[in-house]
Amino acid sequence: MSDFNTIDDLDVNGRTVLVRADLNVPAKDGAVTDTTRIDRLAPTLTELAGKGAKVVVLSHFGRPKGGPDTKNSLRIVLPALSKAVGQEVAFAGDCVGDTAAAAVAALQPGGILLLENTRFHAEEEKNDPAFAKAMASLGDLYVNDAFSAAHRAHASTEGVAHHLPAAAGRLMQAELDALTKALEKPERPVCAVVGGAKISTKLDLLGNLVTKVDMLALGGGMANTFLYAQGVDVGASLAEKDMADQAREIMRKAEAAGCELLLPKDFVVAKEFKAGAASRVVAAESIGADEMALDVGPATVEFLGLKLQGAKTVVWNGPLGAFEIKPFDAGTNAVAGLVAERTAEGRLLSVAGGGDTVAALASAGVEEKFTYVSAAGGAFLEWLEGKALPGVAALRKK
Numbered sequence: 043m044s045d046f047n048t049i050d051d052l053d054v055n056g057r058t059v060l061v062r063a064d065l066n067v068p069a070k071d072g073a074v075t076d077t078t079r080i081d082r083l084a085p086t087l088t089e090l091a092g093k094g095a096k097v098v099v100l101s102h103f104g105r106p107k108g109g110p111d112t113k114n115s116l117r118i119v120l121p122a123l124s125k126a127v128g129q130e131v132a133f134a135g136d137c138v139g140d141t142a143a144a145a146v147a148a149l150q151p152g153g154i155l156l157l158e159n160t161r162f163h164a165e166e167e168k169n170d171p172a173f174a175k176a177m178a179s180l181g182d183l184y185v186n187d188a189f190s191a192a193h194r195a196h197a198s199t200e201g202v203a204h205h206l207p208a209a210a211g212r213l214m215q216a217e218l219d220a221l222t223k224a225l226e227k228p229e230r231p232v233c234a235v236v237g238g239a240k241i242s243t244k245l246d247l248l249g250n251l252v253t254k255v256d257m258l259a260l261g262g263g264m265a266n267t268f269l270y271a272q273g274v275d276v277g278a279s280l281a282e283k284d285m286a287d288q289a290r291e292i293m294r295k296a297e298a299a300g301c302e303l304l305l306p307k308d309f310v311v312a313k314e315f316k317a318g319a320a321s322r323v324v325a326a327e328s329i330g331a332d333e334m335a336l337d338v339g340p341a342t343v344e345f346l347g348l349k350l351q352g353a354k355t356v357v358w359n360g361p362l363g364a365f366e367i368k369p370f371d372a373g374t375n376a377v378a379g380l381v382a383e384r385t386a387e388g389r390l391l392s393v394a395g396g397g398d399t400v401a402a403l404a405s406a407g408v409e410e411k412f413t414y415v416s417a418a419g420g421a422f423l424e425w426l427e428g429k430a431l432p433g434v435a436a437l438r439k440k
């Protein structure tokens with residue numbers, strides 16, 4: 043980390059420090075369901091507050107369409123954030139402008155203020171220079187502790203760093219150190235497991251990943267999209283059908299690079315996406331028109347188990363199914379259990395990451411058994427590809 047400043051390099055006493063956090067945590071019905079990202083961020087905030095800084099926290103939450111909406115308000119993280127830092131955290135209903143400025147002005151040294159979702163402004167994702175400048179004008183110093191959002195070149199993750207003295211937070215430091223230690227020279231064969239629901243934003247990443255790993259196992263909406271691209275009828279399953287050409291291109295790249303693509307053999311399907319919905323196991327080619335593939339089936343679990351026997355390193359982002367709802371957690375639980383067991387036996391090095399992936403591993407009871415669990419998903423896979431992450435690059439000493 044010698045080419046980055048850290049909090050040790052900043053004189054924060056009495057200064058206003060803008061901290062870019064990743065509070066994009068799993069939530070349901072307006073409540074946080076997994077606090078891992080909040081708990082891992084807390085030491086940075088308490089250290090800064092303890093050193094007399096006025097701490098102003100910036101973050102995105104969800105994927106709002108460039109304007110405010112109640113579903114994606116960061117207000118819902120306030121109770122968990124206050125608990126994690128051991129003090130009441132103040133809140134402002136905007137991340138720029140008069141509302142934000144008034145809340146910052148009211149902040150005392152040692153105080154912590156959370157600003158509303160940066161993605162409530164379309165300028166955030168465009169990395170609009172004037173918007174970044176407006177955000178930067180709220181503080182004296184900038185600390186980026188959002189490694190898990192560092193693959194995004196957005197105003198709060200990248201733009202602001204050009205306007206203020208910038209440093210990496212403790213979580214950012216810890217993630218980069220741990221990932222470097224675990225994966226700088228991964229022992230082959232390397233198997234990447236990619237599932238989850240973020241299809242279009244992760245497809246680009248897979249094109250590079252297949253040139254770096256020996257096997258790529260797909261689950262979740264990603265697998266459905268690839269099966270659709272192969273001509274399989276995926277019924278009402280989550281899939282981005284307009285991404286089929288790109289998926290086919292990735293399959294060609296994988297073949298050329300000698301990366302074995304592992305697609306599900308069978309699925310647990312249901313007509314409704316709710317707990318206790320009637321479900322059945324079907325072959326991948328037999329999903330009904332009104333059915334959704336919500337988890338990988340037992341034949342897929344067995345197949346992945348056999349394939350993983352040949353792997354020395356596993357990197358994993360994205361649950362294999364809709365794990366929040368039983369029984370669609372079974373595939374993720376079984377494969378995670380297998381990886382955990384082989385890691386414990388010293389036969390495998392395993393690194394997993396992602397907001398929901400961490401929650402899935404915790405609910406499977408195996409989080410502690412992986413070699414390392416990162417708070418980051420997409421960012422960790424892009425780091426693994428050797429890509430320069432914009433949020434990290436902007437912190438480099440000028």
Ligand SMILES: Nc1ncnc2c1ncn2[C@@H]1O[C@H](COP(=O)(O)OP(=O)(O)O)[C@@H](O)[C@H]1O
Binds near residue numbers: 262263337365395
């Ligand atoms: N087959 C599926 N159908 C619908 N949703 C799915 C399916 N498989 C996984 N998911 C959903 O994917 C979400 C996690 O995806 P993602 O955000 O990409 O992971 P992470 O946050 O770990 O990077 C979970 O909410 C899960 O319910």
Ligand SMILES: O=C(OP(=O)(O)O)[C@H](O)COP(=O)(O)O
Binds near residue numbers: 064066190194243420
């Ligand atoms: O949760 C995140 O990424 P992840 O799902 O890859 O772990 C980050 O907060 C980035 O969110 P984004 O993928 O909406 O830019």
